Amino acid sequence: MLKILSGNKVSELDQSFIKHENISSWQLMERASLAFSNWFMQSHGNSGDKVFVFCGPGNNGGDGLAIARQLFDKGFSVSVVLFSSLSNSSKDWQENFKMLPEDIGKFQFDDFDFQLADGGIIIDALFGIGINRPLEGKFLKAILSLNKIGGEKIAIDIPSGLPSDDLVEGEAFLADVTVSFQFPKLSLLVPDHVKFVGDLEVVDLGIPSSFLERFESPYYFIQSASVKQGHTKFHKFSHKGDFGRVLFIGGRKGKVGAIILSAKAALRTGSGLVHVWAEGSSEDVIHASALELMTEGEEVMKRIDDFDALGIGPGMGEIPEMVFEEILRSFRKPIVLDADALNMIARHSELWDLLPSGSILTPHVGEFDRLAGKSMDHFDRLKKAKTLAEKNKIYLVLKGAYTCISTPDGKQYFNSTGTKHMATAGSGDVLTGILTSFLGQGYSPFNACVAGVYHHGLAGEIASKEKVRGTIASDILEKIPESFLKLGID
Numbered sequence: 001m002l003k004i005l006s007g008n009k010v011s012e013l014d015q016s017f018i019k020h021e022n023i024s025s026w027q028l029m030e031r032a033s034l035a036f037s038n039w040f041m042q043s044h045g046n047s048g049d050k051v052f053v054f055c056g057p058g059n060n061g062g063d064g065l066a067i068a069r070q071l072f073d074k075g076f077s078v079s080v081v082l083f084s085s086l087s088n089s090s091k092d093w094q095e096n097f098k099m100l101p102e103d104i105g106k107f108q109f110d111d112f113d114f115q116l117a118d119g120g121i122i123i124d125a126l127f128g129i130g131i132n133r134p135l136e137g138k139f140l141k142a143i144l145s146l147n148k149i150g151g152e153k154i155a156i157d158i159p160s161g162l163p164s165d166d167l168v169e170g171e172a173f174l175a176d177v178t179v180s181f182q183f184p185k186l187s188l189l190v191p192d193h194v195k196f197v198g199d200l201e202v203v204d205l206g207i208p209s210s211f212l213e214r215f216e217s218p219y220y221f222i223q224s225a226s227v228k229q230g231h232t233k234f235h236k237f238s239h240k241g242d243f244g245r246v247l248f249i250g251g252r253k254g255k256v257g258a259i260i261l262s263a264k265a266a267l268r269t270g271s272g273l274v275h276v277w278a279e280g281s282s283e284d285v286i287h288a289s290a291l292e293l294m295t296e297g298e299e300v301m302k303r304i305d306d307f308d309a310l311g312i313g314p315g316m317g318e319i320p321e322m323v324f325e326e327i328l329r330s331f332r333k334p335i336v337l338d339a340d341a342l343n344m345i346a347r348h349s350e351l352w353d354l355l356p357s358g359s360i361l362t363p364h365v366g367e368f369d370r371l372a373g374k375s376m377d378h379f380d381r382l383k384k385a386k387t388l389a390e391k392n393k394i395y396l397v398l399k400g401a402y403t404c405i406s407t408p409d410g411k412q413y414f415n416s417t418g419t420k421h422m423a424t425a426g427s428g429d430v431l432t433g434i435l436t437s438f439l440g441q442g443y444s445p446f447n448a449c450v451a452g453v454y455h456h457g458l459a460g461e462i463a464s465k466e467k468v469r470g471t472i473a474s475d476i477l478e479k480i481p482e483s484f485l486k487l488g489i490d
């Protein structure tokens with residue numbers, strides 16, 4: 001798991017890592033710049049496009065100067081645009097300025113005609129995580145001009161103007177791609193900033209994640225290595241009873257499809273036995289959609305404790321509060337709650353107290369705001385999610401790009417997989433199915449959440465490679481097995 005440090009911890013990290021590796025700060029900057037340049041060469045080859053690097057006075061600008069030199073060495077036509085003099089720039093900036101090849105175009109901001117950069121590749125190295133106030137003066141002017149002209153826009157570490165852990169105030173660079181060092185900064189992961197960040201790439205500086213653990217932070221970025229570890233093993237003598245018996249409750253009032261998506265996703269995630277309690281008349285369609293599914297009626301309440309996990313809510317509509325309460329009172333193992341089950345809790349706050357500890361709630365932003373009240377912005381929403389998870393001893397999976405898992409111990413884990421094409425009806429029902437399946441297979445709620453959101457996103461990525469904007473939730477669930485294969489899990 002990759003720790004996400006706050007901006008003000010990064011210089012501490014740098015100092016400590018420099019000491020540990022016995023290297024200079026310039027060498028660390030060179031590593032960072034090479035990581036960017038290697039990414040650039042891989043994604044752009046030798047496109048022949050002109051590259052313009054806009055360098056501020058700090059170390060982000062220093063990175064820009066090193067990158068300009070490295071790309072020039074690879075044959076690109078490169079110009080740098082400077083906003084500070086040698087004496088009022090950072091130490092490593094000065095070093096890299098002195099190393100600039102003669103044939104690199106060098107402009108001072110005051111003399112630069114921004115139309116020259118129109119249509120080229122624009123690299124933003126004005127400010128990184130050291131920004132401490134809104135842009136103004138020449139910096140604001142430059143960003144406004146860059147945002148107006150055409151060309152590909154790439155931000156180094158963070159788009160200039162964005163603080164690393166807070167909501168933007170005023171203007172910021174509108175990047176097509178942001179290439180962030182070592183870990184994504186928190187503010188790159190919130191929907192409020194998506195127009196500034198564009199696509200997010202994270203490049204490695206070779207700082208081991210165990211080294212990051214030395215620094216205090218409640219935030220993590222989920223990576224494949226930590227997902228691989230937590231899976232159960234199938235073996236020769238395995239039988240269906242080893243992989244859990246799960247029950248899905250929902251799929252009423254014309255929404256039987258929702259619960260079928262969950263149930264089929266559970267089958268594809270490896271559940272041994274999958275039961276569905278939907279409206280009586282839906283039985284035929286459930287059986288027709290998957291021969292492996294079993295249907296139940298209300299008498300299942302008498303046997304509810306026989307199940308290893310429950311997934312409640314997709315397409316459930318409004319069921320009487322009494323029935324919902326009875327389910328919560330009779331089943332005391334962790335359950336997964338989604339959709340109408342969340343709306344039920346939003347309307348009847350006394351139900352919070354009945355949730356088995358370790359249960360998993362999976363709201364999208366709209367459902368979350370109904371549960372927790374309106375938020376000013378996503379940072380505020382994340383704070384509320386943390387409080388709700390801690391207070392109720394539950395796992396709160398706030399769905400969206402970079403789905404965030406808030407845990408009872410006050411930590412927040414952001415998912416790294418997924419695609420824009422997963423914003424489609426039923427996508428969340430598939431996640432409910434995956435999570436319920438993992439709980440039923442005996443995963444801890446934490447492992448179920450981490451593996452669940454990761455596989456859901458990865459299956460979505462695989463599906464959307466073929467189906468692009470035509471991706472539907474059924475495509476996502478059919479790709480769950482490929483997601484396992486991709487991680488080497490059989």
Ligand SMILES: NC(=O)C1=CN([C@@H]2O[C@H](COP(=O)(O)OP(=O)(O)OC[C@H]3O[C@@H](n4cnc5c(N)ncnc54)[C@H](OP(=O)(O)O)[C@@H]3O)[C@@H](O)[C@H]2O)[C@H](O)CC1
Pocket residue numbers: 010013014028029032056057058059060061062063090126127128129130131132133134135136139156157158181182205
């Ligand atoms: N481990 C790593 O990730 C590494 C990252 N590197 C890069 O370094 C930057 C951070 O560099 P830093 O020098 O700390 O900060 P910045 O380059 O972002 O800029 C800070 C300077 O800018 C001034 N400042 C701040 N806000 C404004 C503003 N709105 N207007 C004008 N000037 C501003 C500030 O000075 P003040 O005294 O004026 O407050 C600073 O001088 C990181 O993002 C990476 O790109 C390293 O290369 C290596 C390791």
Ligand SMILES: [K+]
Pocket residue numbers: 060124125126127128155156157158159160
């Ligand atoms: K930048």
